[in-house]
Amino acid sequence: MARRQLPSLNALRAFEAFGRHGRMTLAADELCVTHGAVSRQIRQLEEQLGVTLTEGPRSRLRLTAEGLKLAQALSPAFDQIEAAVPRHVQAGPKPLVVSCLPTFAMKWLIPRLPRFQAAHPEIPVRVAESNGPFDFKADGIDLAIRMRSPDTVVTYEAVATPFMEHYHGPVMAPELATSSMTLEQIFAMPRLLTRTFVESWSDWARNVELDHLPPAVSEQEFDHYFYMIEAAAAGLGVAIGPWAFVQRDLASGRLVAPLGFTSGRAKIVAVTPPDGATQETLLFRDWLLSEGASTPSPPQAACRSRGGR
Amino acid sequence: MARRQLPSLNALRAFEAFGRHGRMTLAADELCVTHGAVSRQIRQLEEQLGVTLTEGPRSRLRLTAEGLKLAQALSPAFDQIEAAVPRHVQAGPKPLVVSCLPTFAMKWLIPRLPRFQAAHPEIPVRVAESNGPFDFKADGIDLAIRMRSPDTVVTYEAVATPFMEHYHGPVMAPELATSSMTLEQIFAMPRLLTRTFVESWSDWARNVELDHLPPAVSEQEFDHYFYMIEAAAAGLGVAIGPWAFVQRDLASGRLVAPLGFTSGRAKIVAVTPPDGATQETLLFRDWLLSEGASTPSPPQAACRSRGGR
DNA sequence: GAGCCATGTGAAAAAACCTCACAGAAGGTC
DNA sequence: GACCTTCTGTGAGGTTTTTTCACATGGCTC
Numbered sequence: 001m002a003r004r005q006l007p008s009l010n011a012l013r014a015f016e017a018f019g020r021h022g023r024m025t026l027a028a029d030e031l032c033v034t035h036g037a038v039s040r041q042i043r044q045l046e047e048q049l050g051v052t053l054t055e056g057p058r059s060r061l062r063l064t065a066e067g068l069k070l071a072q073a074l075s076p077a078f079d080q081i082e083a084a085v086p087r088h089v090q091a092g093p094k095p096l097v098v099s100c101l102p103t104f105a106m107k108w109l110i111p112r113l114p115r116f117q118a119a120h121p122e123i124p125v126r127v128a129e130s131n132g133p134f135d136f137k138a139d140g141i142d143l144a145i146r147m148r149s150p151d152t153v154v155t156y157e158a159v160a161t162p163f164m165e166h167y168h169g170p171v172m173a174p175e176l177a178t179s180s181m182t183l184e185q186i187f188a189m190p191r192l193l194t195r196t197f198v199e200s201w202s203d204w205a206r207n208v209e210l211d212h213l214p215p216a217v218s219e220q221e222f223d224h225y226f227y228m229i230e231a232a233a234a235g236l237g238v239a240i241g242p243w244a245f246v247q248r249d250l251a252s253g254r255l256v257a258p259l260g261f262t263s264g265r266a267k268i269v270a271v272t273p274p275d276g277a278t279q280e281t282l283l284f285r286d287w288l289l290s291e292g293a294s295t296p297s298p299p300q301a302a303c304r305s306r307g308g309r
Numbered sequence: 310m311a312r313r314q315l316p317s318l319n320a321l322r323a324f325e326a327f328g329r330h331g332r333m334t335l336a337a338d339e340l341c342v343t344h345g346a347v348s349r350q351i352r353q354l355e356e357q358l359g360v361t362l363t364e365g366p367r368s369r370l371r372l373t374a375e376g377l378k379l380a381q382a383l384s385p386a387f388d389q390i391e392a393a394v395p396r397h398v399q400a401g402p403k404p405l406v407v408s409c410l411p412t413f414a415m416k417w418l419i420p421r422l423p424r425f426q427a428a429h430p431e432i433p434v435r436v437a438e439s440n441g442p443f444d445f446k447a448d449g450i451d452l453a454i455r456m457r458s459p460d461t462v463v464t465y466e467a468v469a470t471p472f473m474e475h476y477h478g479p480v481m482a483p484e485l486a487t488s489s490m491t492l493e494q495i496f497a498m499p500r501l502l503t504r505t506f507v508e509s510w511s512d513w514a515r516n517v518e519l520d521h522l523p524p525a526v527s528e529q530e531f532d533h534y535f536y537m538i539e540a541a542a543a544g545l546g547v548a549i550g551p552w553a554f555v556q557r558d559l560a561s562g563r564l565v566a567p568l569g570f571t572s573g574r575a576k577i578v579a580v581t582p583p584d585g586a587t588q589e590t591l592l593f594r595d596w597l598l599s600e601g602a603s604t605p606s607p608p609q610a611a612c613r614s615r616g617g618r
Numbered sequence: 619g620a621g622c623c624a625t626g627t628g629a630a631a632a633a634a635c636c637t638c639a640c641a642g643a644a645g646g647t648c
Numbered sequence: 649g650a651c652c653t654t655c656t657g658t659g660a661g662g663t664t665t666t667t668t669c670a671c672a673t674g675g676c677t678c
Binding site: 023024025035036038039040043057058059060061252 | 622623624625626627
């Protein structure tokens, strides 16, 4: 046989979803099943593979090193499958297409989207997840959400409206943190990066008024924010985590932010086309502004964060 | 929800296997199920997607254009999943690792492998499918099977033993062929290429003693031989098909080769490391030589091929 | 220690999947 | 043209996998 028998694809998908979300309950929500189903699938996968994929207490489950590796490799494969499958053309009105980072969609936008839908049931919204640059026309995008620091070179004609502060700060597993950490201690730890925002460390260093960012003892780069966050939770090092993305993990104690968060020079902006922004697009942008204003601020710098909302 | 509901992953996998093999029966063999199971999965997929994926009479099923597109996109995704899944370390003796083209493995090597296993049950063989260059040490390969023309620039130290002629010739769907085709007619049709052997057309032109290959009216490139072959069967154009790969499709009438096949300057070679080829590796190479010698030759040039064996 | 949260699990139900056996369709052979 | 071969479609029924529900368990916070 050309291919050997693989473990159940459904189990792999369940594990991949768990990898991204970091919690079985959320993965189960995404797959529209109960947490029990996901729990069983993952356990079955571990048995079949003979590899431990998760570790830690039930309430603070983390990926093992092998689990992280597997999940990271599975994500793009499932993305590819999803992209390959032709979709029915929606009969209804043309949806408003919003482009944003996968992690931002997962952790911030999608949980709030029902409120927009409730206010404007006549405007269907489609979230297009994308890491990189975009083209309003070619990609059929109406509005893009991006992080932008003042240094960002803008290579396109567009209107960028900041709608939320980009609070960020070093986060790590509780085991790695001490009660009062110094910058030196932080800098002595392995650094975790994401490909989508490699300047995070230097940005943050500037925010804490540090001219010179000491070179890292070691660095590890991830394709997605969510795997960087899972790696931090697994104790692999320190990441500069955006507040919006790590809020829940701080609350549940999977992560700690000993130095708190600072409001960076970067802002989270809503980008609209320079000419033809539709009425619906502007409505959505205004809604983003109001949601951004009502998103709680993080505990401020220099105190051991204990999460909370 | 971040992701929408996908159709059954098992159905997608069944369809992907069908796409590669071109026949449900073979796909079913690969997946270790009955042909009925594959048939149902594919029909279910078509219904769920609302897209026709296969067409043609039952005995000569082909992919539709949409089916080809889907299958081509799914293949690398499933490859990635397969590569990502950690495998148990085999307890037994270290297997002999043979690297070759996926299509060569599927259509020639794997069907013959049982004979080697029967003769040498003590030597486990693992087939590593790969398109590109290889590195004996880095990839843990003992022996590589490649196509090589005399022009190939050899950038590595190795011993290449030719073991089979590389017969090839233009193949197409029966509907596109006429009873006595001329070269001019062939050249007037769209050409199909594979990325793994883009020189196929110019190589073949030289074999039929043609100095100048006329430019193509149109070209389409595929990542794998098997999709190029399926595209030819679907009537998308003419491909230069290696005899070993299209033998069964000619026999079943899915393809015809109006000009027959010519023995190219390229040979199929077994490449072994220059220094430490093990006893097992040499045994395998010798077996390849004998299998190559006993593989039937194709009908020779300039007559309308009607398949046969 | 009461309360909360997330996962683990037994048993039963539901869904998905597969097999078997036969039918039908197309092509090749003599 | 009758017959044979090959491959897919399908009805009925069985098997396996997956899911659910409800409750247990373990860790954490206050």
